Amino acid sequence: MRLVGSTYLGPVDDAELVRAAQSGDVAALGLLLARHRPGMTAVAISVLGYGPDAEDAVQEAATVALARIGDVRDPEAIGPWLRQIVRNACRMQLRARQPLPLDEHLHAVPPSAEPDPAQLLEQHASRDWVWHALERLSPPLRLVVMLRHFSGVTAYQDIAATCGVPVGTVRSRLSEARSKLCASLLATADDAYGDVSALASVRRRQVEDVLVAAQRGDLPDVLAASWSPEAEFVFSGGLHLKGFDAFVKGMDHDIDLGVRGRITNVVASHDLTVAEIDLINPAHDPYHCPPAVVWVQQLSDGLVQSCRFFHASRAGQAHAISA
Numbered sequence: 001m002r003l004v005g006s007t008y009l010g011p012v013d014d015a016e017l018v019r020a021a022q023s024g025d026v027a028a029l030g031l032l033l034a035r036h037r038p039g040m041t042a043v044a045i046s047v048l049g050y051g052p053d054a055e056d057a058v059q060e061a062a063t064v065a066l067a068r069i070g071d072v073r074d075p076e077a078i079g080p081w082l083r084q085i086v087r088n089a090c091r092m093q094l095r096a097r098q099p100l101p102l103d104e105h106l107h108a109v110p111p112s113a114e115p116d117p118a119q120l121l122e123q124h125a126s127r128d129w130v131w132h133a134l135e136r137l138s139p140p141l142r143l144v145v146m147l148r149h150f151s152g153v154t155a156y157q158d159i160a161a162t163c164g165v166p167v168g169t170v171r172s173r174l175s176e177a178r179s180k181l182c183a184s185l186l187a188t189a190d191d192a193y194g195d196v197s198a199l200a201s202v203r204r205r206q207v208e209d210v211l212v213a214a215q216r217g218d219l220p221d222v223l224a225a226s227w228s229p230e231a232e233f234v235f236s237g238g239l240h241l242k243g244f245d246a247f248v249k250g251m252d253h254d255i256d257l258g259v260r261g262r263i264t265n266v267v268a269s270h271d272l273t274v275a276e277i278d279l280i281n282p283a284h285d286p287y288h289c290p291p292a293v294v295w296v297q298q299l300s301d302g303l304v305q306s307c308r309f310f311h312a313s314r315a316g317q318a319h320a321i322s323a
Contacts, residue, residue: 018075040086047090057089059178141177150267162310203268207275214251232306258282273297
């Protein structure tokens, strides 16, 4: 095997390509995906039938493979490994068609055959490369990918509710995002990139500061430091408010009743933060709040410009935050 530029000359087997890809050779990774795409597509069609669902599953599997190539222990078995990822992506699509409540997704244990993408990225140096590629997507495309792959909001109908768009729009955005993400990953392989873990840690602290400040009673001061004074708040059900007053009033009301929040997950890009928070109700009023809430924040110049709230519901329907 010989590499000239980004092209391999001479015969090259899968095992050689896997080892090269694990060493950071983007050309080898691209060749592996191209070589096995027909088999991956055949698996998707056998499970989902011919059509856009099968193509979505193949694209999703390719995205996962880009991040997980370092997990391959048997380079000779890369074909079965890729096809298994496709099967898992197909199963996720089939599950997403079921009208399950959001809280089941938030608290379910991920299937052992498909580890959590966020955890996998934390385990490999490639995580910053992947997030750098994500940053090149437009905010609407980036948000659906962050929700689908890095949060507990995985079902299409829940992503649609969180983003405030139809389910069909979620599907088209995911398809476009996966296609662009694969191209962006290859284009940015040699670029310098920042530490996404550090960014997520900063955003997590900011969310924690808000929760702690609500308990202390100085929430307006903390919001003023990292939120725009004209910030827009979008609640489940479509209620739009501008400014801190209604949000502060609702948080104060819940805190006075004994409600507490516990952060379970935060993912972030330069202008988006997705924070998942368990809501712990007081013993005397165990059903005051839904079991969990997702905050989707949009930022500009380091300040939160808007925050959309989506609550998990025991009854399978979203509830608005107390106001």
